[in-house]
Amino acid sequence: MMADTGSDEVAVIGNIDLTPGEIENNMKNTMGEKGTVLFRKMEINVAEAEKRTVKNAVNMQEIYTVYLIETRPADAASEGTNSTPDSLWRRYSEFEILRNFLLVTYPYVVVPPLPEKRAEFVWHKLSADNMDPDFVERRRVGLENFLLRVASHPILSTDKIFFAFLTEENGWKEMVFETGFQAKADSRLKALNATFRVKNPDKRFAEMKHYGDELQSVISQLLRVRARVADRLYGVYKVHGNYGRVFSEWSAIEKEMGDGLQSAGHHMDAYAASVDDILEEEEHYADQLKEYLFYTEALRAVCRKHELIQYELEMAAQDLTTKKQQQEELATGTVRTFSLKGMTSKLFGQETPEQREAKMKVLEGQIQEGEDSLKEQNTECDVFVKGAWSDIERFKDQKNHDLKEALISYAIMQISMCKKGIQVWTNAKECFNKM
Template sequence: MMADSASTEEVAVIGNTDITSAESENNIINTMVERGTALLRKMEINVAEAEKRTGKNTVNMQETYTVYLIETRPAESVPEGGTPATPDTLWRRYSEFELLRMYLLVTYPYIIVPPLPEKRAEFVWHKLSADNLDPDFVERRRVGLENFLLRVASHPVLSNDKIFFLFLTEEKGWREEVLDTGFQDKVDSRLKSLSAMFRVKNPDKRFTALKQYSDELNTVISQLLRVRARVADRLYGVYKVHGNYGRVFSEWSAIEKEMGDGLQSAGHHMDTYAASIDDILEEEEHYADQLKEYLFYTDAVRSVCRKHELIQYELEMAVQDLAHKKQQKEELATGTVRVFSLKGMTSKLFGQESQEQRESRLAALDQSIQEGEETVMEKNTECKEFVRTAWEDIERFKEQKDKDLREALISYAIMQISMCKKGIQVWSNAKECFNKM
């Protein structure tokens, strides 16, 4: 059973041999998803491998693309000497990951949804391929996609989403399931978001500060990645030039008798040193990918801020509309017009309305005002709830960000120290070779 039997919060599920396959599937989903705990505690998730395929796209043209094998299995303890359960597997394209993330963004606008790895390589040094079908790039993207799934599966809210669970477990029919949710109808237009951004009168200072911080973090990480790419270029050149030492020492050893062996050995050390840069920079790419993840996270943070601006804007528009209706009622009741209006000019030209007409309009305005007050209350509640839930996730994200970036930078520093020590060791070995000559 996938549920944790040791937890007192879990509900026992009694097997029923008469249930249909659909009911059985629903029971599995409920067991895995609806317990309020992160899915990752109950399921192991891996993106095991990538495979290049060729097929026809939507416009019937031949294309080459990459698919990724997702493996899932119940997170059960395996007895000593036993074998773990055979994983369930399915293949997904990168575009399906994109569809899943878009669904999560729209469905959970108050959550900082984990980003996907880059679709095409950015901030690359010149020896690194920018081809999205390059094996090294595909491998790094495989790691990034697995990290994305693990991020979602460990999130206290996103991990409980049924569409996400189906993404992991249902290869066929998943796309139809996600489209049937109608999430695409809820996507806010860019024009609407821009209008809200420029016209909100009372923005929440916390979200304004957060948006500014995400912009600045994006700039800082971008600069850091550019610097790292330039350093990698130069470091690659420095290391490879050491191969010339190896060649020269080897040629020199051929004309020496007593010194020949020492020079030959020193040349081998130089060759080893020159060749080591490939593995070093490959390892560096993984640290760069960790920084890129938070570069892309800044877009997710801004998305939450934009959604808050939109909700705040709708609230302000509702308040403004209600105030306008109340003013109309006051003017109609007192017969005074505060500002110039077409209605006021019409009254002067054609005379006042009859009592019945006025009462009818007052009744209609009363109804409209009541509806407006209800709308304001709904928007106010929506705004407060958004702020509450969004800020909970923002605090969670801040803690995660600080921990991840600190660990990444420390690991990067340790790697650089190790690289320098290896360089010292190579020259120490060369020195020993020279001493023996």
């Protein structure tokens, strides 16, 4: 079986079953501690990956990968002490559970994505097998980056479950599931319904959701182009190996020119062999782009959650308006809108004063409950918007910085590759001059 099969998958787009007061307190407690995020207190590394084999429920062998998380106090390094780090092993599926928990608990946060579970947008000479050592190594780097992203986030870094994930070998899953986060997860159907039925969407969130769609499209295209370029580059490098073979064969039949041809052939062979390391290095730059490809879904999840809150707010307001209209109709004895109930009253007689008074009392109670609920939902929406927009602004700054650095590094790598090609042919020219 493939790695991490049978994991606890949770389809989540975000949820917020906390009360507005709990949300606001959570935000205040965490936003006020930006200077003491976990990243400043603890060193976090995903030091290595290891394949393991176990017997599953049907007595078949299951091969999976685990990752070693090492942590130590940050002040230990600053003081020059070499304390042994605390360590524990985690499967990729456990990272998924952690992220799904964060999505549900902090729906107003653009939660950092996990690295891909299976390779996407790869050039055809590179293995897409998720058990391939090179892919596992890149995923190890990606998982470490995920932990560092969470640990440096002003809100997520203070979460107790996240700290337990890093430090508790056993019992961590039980702690997570005891929170009941799975039951709080909004269904995709519910969110889709809100998307199409909300009457007054917030323009800022609508534009941000559209931006997320466009960013995903652009990065996907960029990764596809990069994969095609890598394929062609691989071919160009490997063809230089043919130069090496031809020069070597030619040198065997030449006396005066033989040494020069043989040396030029060696340069071509070395050039052809170097492409594997170069393109493996390029995959790390591609992984940086992929991170933001996956970030776009987290960004859209925040926008969808706002749509859902807005839709529920509109439904509550509409229900309250209907109740007040019913109250007015009972008080005046007139029916403004056509209804089956109104027709029945005309055919079979009006309600008695006692019946009308009883219904009025019921409606008064429902209206009061509706007003209280609407006020609470308005507060919830305001708190969500404040927290979400603050985190979106933080994410935009991070994105601009990271993508700029990634593109510059990629350009520098391409320049270096071109210089290497020029150097190879310069060396070949010198060999030819000596013939």
